[in-house]
Amino acid sequence: MVDVVRPEDDYFHTTTMTDSPFWNESAWFPFYVAERDLSGFVYMNHRPNMNFSMTGVALWDPSGEEMYDCLYHDWHEFAPLNPSTNTEMFDYTTPNGLTVHCLKPQKAFTMQYDRDGCQFDLRFDATMEVANAGFPDGSEEWGPHHYEQAGRVTGTVRINGEDIAVDCGSNRDHSWGPRLYKDNPRGDFPWFNDGKGFAFQTYNMGTEPQDTDPIVGTTEPAITGWLQKDDKVANVVTGTRKVVERRPDGVPWRLVIEGTDELGRTVHAEGRCKNVLKWVPWARYLQYWSLCEWTLDDGSIEYGEAIEWFPGIQARKFLRAQTEIR
Template identity: 45%
Template structure:
């Protein structure tokens, strides 16, 4: 099903407390190995929004020591709230400029309970329509629908007295449906945007947790795309794998490898080297190693990200086994 402009607004929903509409946008400053995101979700049936920002580099990898972090607190949903048009009390403001094309973000950390001293003024613009991921098998948390879109983010990030100019490639997504936040497997989500071509891919482990060695495995891609010569090619189950080819002594990923063939018959091999790390546990059941990644593919070097995500209890057992 093609993505339409109506998908950038709240969808018709059942009266279900866990109906969820979420949006995520990335930003980076690759010269200083800095990553960041704006992430939010709405629960219209309950009447609250969770949203905020994060920024990190190599000086801190936890939410309590990274450059900036304000995410996780629910705020009352205001009557005029829509998917990409809202403001919440921690200082985050989101506005849609043109559906499926352009969005504006503001943030002002007002006090010690938000990210005081952190300010953000960014605009995302996309040159092409999103890629419709559909309802991927093996990852129930997305719900009913999901799409991904590459673009460019421009503006400024203020960290205390430091003003950082942002002009970078950016990825965004939007999901909607009843969200099931449990029972999802280990996997990876990776993406890169280059001058010649771009890709986005998500993979999951098919092994039971107690039979998953983690080291040496390659996870099956279940959804994704390869964008080249202005054409999207789908990457679907059975068409490729993502592998963490190297981990450090603590289990954190160091290098990624994507090998796949898209629906147009085009082969893609992309190798990624991690440039920073955020150990993110935004949801109680999920642990994610979230990184800026320098990718090599199609004769180019391009930037993007990698998320190596785990069910929390599996990550606990694996990390303990390395001690």
């Protein structure tokens, strides 16, 4: 992990990049419309040494949960990177109609998309400095360098002939380094953000061996994380995540998260998933990506996400077991 994240880390790391074809620079911008149980993202995985990008957009709500039947999904696996047009980490256009532009590193970005009657016109504005999270031991295959940043997404999306206003908290990230999808353990990325300066995020790692099933009620440790509150951002030093209910098909549906940061501030929240996208962008991993309504101890409600992923060998065993139980 780099010692300090700088504005130039929002660009390709050409000075430190190895010649590995698996060098990967990835990022995502999630957003939601809570009153409609609607989620969306703009996601990118650039492979500069291979001269292509895997990038795309998605929209989903309770009307569809698969990549092929959700509101909208367009994942372009081999979009060419074109150095002659000054393609950069957050400055590029792909053949499937997506354009991302960095207005100011670590501060503001725009995302436009137009294809098949689906349109995005969105802007991300940071509400805190970046959190230099890195990846915990055991997850190095995602890449050694990683940061997150709370912000706010505003704009509109158009789907099925309707314009939908977006104004929500968000939590972008950027990772870089060689990436090999092989044996990373199951994990979860729960977060919430009011878009006004109160945000919480942890990275929780599954504790079971990959040949065993995740058990409802198992408390799993937060490996990294941060809390933004009262104009102060501090690292989470202890925390847990527990699934207290899964649907019959295995999707996590109710969760409890907690954490204490290095300033002694605590968060305890109960989450209720409002939708799910069963996402399989990489052959070896299944991901459950959900809008989550988080209820804090004081009764206040915050929105964000719960994002659980499984290695393929564990997902297959777990899901086939659920089918047998039914």
